[in-house]
Amino acid sequence: MPVRVSADHIAAAGGGFQPQLKSNFTLRMTPPGDANNAQVIELSLKTFPFPHMVTENPAINYMNGQRKYPGRTTYPDAPLVVNDYVDQQTASVLEAWHNLVYNPVTGATGLCAIIKRQATLILFAPDGSTERKWRLLGVFPKEFDMGAGSMDDATANQITATLSIDSVEAM
Secondary structure, X not given: OOOOOOOOOOXXXXXXXXXXXXXXXXXXXXXXXXXXXXXXXXXXXXXXXXXXXEEOOOEEEEOOEEEEOOOOXXXXXXXXXXXXXXXXXHHHHHHHHHHHHEXXXXXXXXXXXXXXXXXXXXXXXXXXOOEEEEEEEEEEEEEEEOOOOOOOOOOOOEEEEEEEXXXXXXX
């Protein structure tokens, strides 16, 4: 008897296998300064990667063999991309935060107690009924990129702040 293959289980009327949409997410964090900075970043959000963890894979050689074991786990830098709005302070909020990390006038770097923040990444169902959350700890902008001008491109400018992250915890 031939095997019946179908996609009837995906997004079925009776429920089950509802796709998680990439656009159903938000990032909540409060950069240093005014408490309204959190809302400016959240409302300007364009893209941010979902959690990514990398575990080193060291090995011990013995005779003609090798045994691997899990090593240090790290969290790669994450590019936060936001839309640049003329009437909002998105650019200045991120630039001010990066200037606390590295002061271009004095050459000083900031103290962790001042520059590091906590963020919450939230994925939600299309109707908002379920959420998956992660707490991002030790977050600060290690790079700040204002975008680029082009006489041949009339699309919205985007700002990228590459965030360093110490650790990620599921909530």
